Amino acid sequence: MRARAGLAALAALALALGAVLAAPPASASSASPACGDTLTRDTVLAADLTCADGPGLRLAPGVSLDLGGHTLRGPGHGVGVEVATAGTAAVRGGTVAGWATGVGTVVVTSAPRGPLAVDRMTFRDNAEGLDVSGEPGTGDHRKVTTVTASRFAGNGTAVLAAWFGTVRVNGTTFADNATAVVLDGGGGTVTRSRFVRNELAVAAVEADADVSGSTFVANTVGVRAAYGAMATLRDDEFVGSEVAVDAETGTLTVSGSRFTANGTGVVLGLLASVVEGSTFQANGTGVTHRGAWREASRIEGNVLRLNGDGIHLDPADPLVAIGGNDVRHNARWGVHAPGATDLGGNVARGNGYRPPCLGVVCRWASRS
Template sequence: MRARPVLPVLALAAAAAVLVAPPASAAPPQPACGDTLTVDTALRADLTCLAGPGLRLAAGVTLDLRGHTLRGPGDGVGVEVASAGAVRVRNGTVTGWGAGLRTYGVEDAGTGPLTVDRMRFRDNVDGLDVSATQLGEWAKPTTITRSTVTGSSDAAVEAAWSVPVTIDRTTLADNRFGLRADGGDTVVTGSRFLRHERAISVYEGSVDVRDTAFDDNATGITAASVAVVTVAGSRFTGSETAVDGSWAFLDVAGSRFTANTTAVLIGTYGASVDGSTFRANGTGVALGTPAGTGSVTGNVFRLNGDGIRLDPGDAGIEVGGNDVRRSTGWGIYAPGVTDLGGNVARGNGNEPQCVGVVCDGTPQS
């Protein structure tokens, strides 16, 4: 029997394979400054632009910087993001722009979410400006995760006109302002705010801060107008004012305040300060407005200037279950408040140890 030739058979098989193989799709080329990206795109190298915008993202587009840098001329916008569609920006650095990232409106297209992940915004005027219009049009829900925003001469994150923002596992450092939110609902988790004039400023909206550290800010959290401020499991160190709730509905729980000039200011709209620790502050809890309401309960104060100083006090404030020791000034000074009982004050500099409430069975003064 004669053997079949092998080479022709192999050649025919290879030809068949070529015929059925799908054509390879070419990856989009390296974009140029000023391009509008309409498909998912990855940078292949750093990109330096002499004018803005650097890159514009259409609805539904993902930009992956692949560790590269988009560098600007000191003004303009680095990455412009459509209000429509789910847009993602990830894995790189944007530096030297008027705004590192800014949204733009798309008429009659609805809005979709923006996700910013593993990004570095450095030395821009604003890091990210995700503001809507004055009427709240084009409010693009924004999530910033595992990122850093540093060296912004104005705001690290600007969110005006009711844009919901989530900041998670992100560091904001050495900006003038950290987060400036107007009217929207903001959630901050597992993050750090370092060395700001104001770390978080919220106006007529809400901010929910959990498991977050604030170090060496002039003001940690402040409500510029009526707002809802919730703080849980967080740490504040080295602020002039750690939490200014003078004009907020304020809830502080399970947090730690160390070496601030004033740790917490409560005000007119109602405050709950509960289960927190205050150590080596100038004042632990004080009034930020002439009239205050709410409760100060179950807190521990050690080595402060004044522990609790509510002067003048108000029957709308309830004080109970606090343990205040070794203040250089007042332990609890709260004339006129409602006494819930259970307060302890010992070894504080001023006598009597408590004014306005009973401590350790000592009559009120």
């Protein structure tokens, strides 16, 4: 749960920070603050800091913290760094470990909101690494956050953006977390990032998720879209996951991506989905679904080779349209899609079952 100051604490904090709000923070200085301190100027930590209670440190509006390569270590509860919702802030250059929430926000209403930048940080063994959610119930006081060149390892939830929170993740690694990125009622982008051995890498729940140029390796589930979420995946790579992408009860668009050696590449859900221009190789099943669609979906222009099944949809559903797919050397079906709408242009060769395609026509492919 995110940190929220009581009314008395907020009033005291606002009085203490009056001078800070009147002028920008002074230039950063090296310091060794005590646990529980409120920093009123940009600060560089001079040493590791281990706290027996929380919060670890609190940043006044407009103040940034550079950990200077040091670690802020917690007792397993509390918040490591509380960032004021007001003002522009940054947390960079070190490690936050062993907290209920590594970095979270505290409501300060006496100045306009500003963004938060998290850069070159490591979040390790926290229940939540970074929480940039809006106020529960209202979505107020959310802080738009950018995460760059960071690492999240062994956390319960690595990044949480709920209640209309917005997060942009770039060039960041997530390893061995229960859930890496949760967009719940908010939204976010993930670019050029890497997800390894997470139980769930990206979860979009009633949210917009845009994932591009990223790599997913050996996750239980790579990306899941639920409760009307809209997930767009472009130029991503999924390797060795149990389920690479599960549309569940969301809307999914996959393009230009590669799926290799996953149990299942893409599971289409109950809402409209598009899978196009992607490659599926050596998966148990390339593309499947969890039942009849309520909205039309399309599977077009993909290459599916050396899978158990290329495309396997059962039971029949006329709302799915299939065309222009190249299905070769799959162990069982090239395409199994009874009742599908045939867009034409499907080709097949060397699949285990005869005929290789059911529900659409596949012409014999050349050896090229």
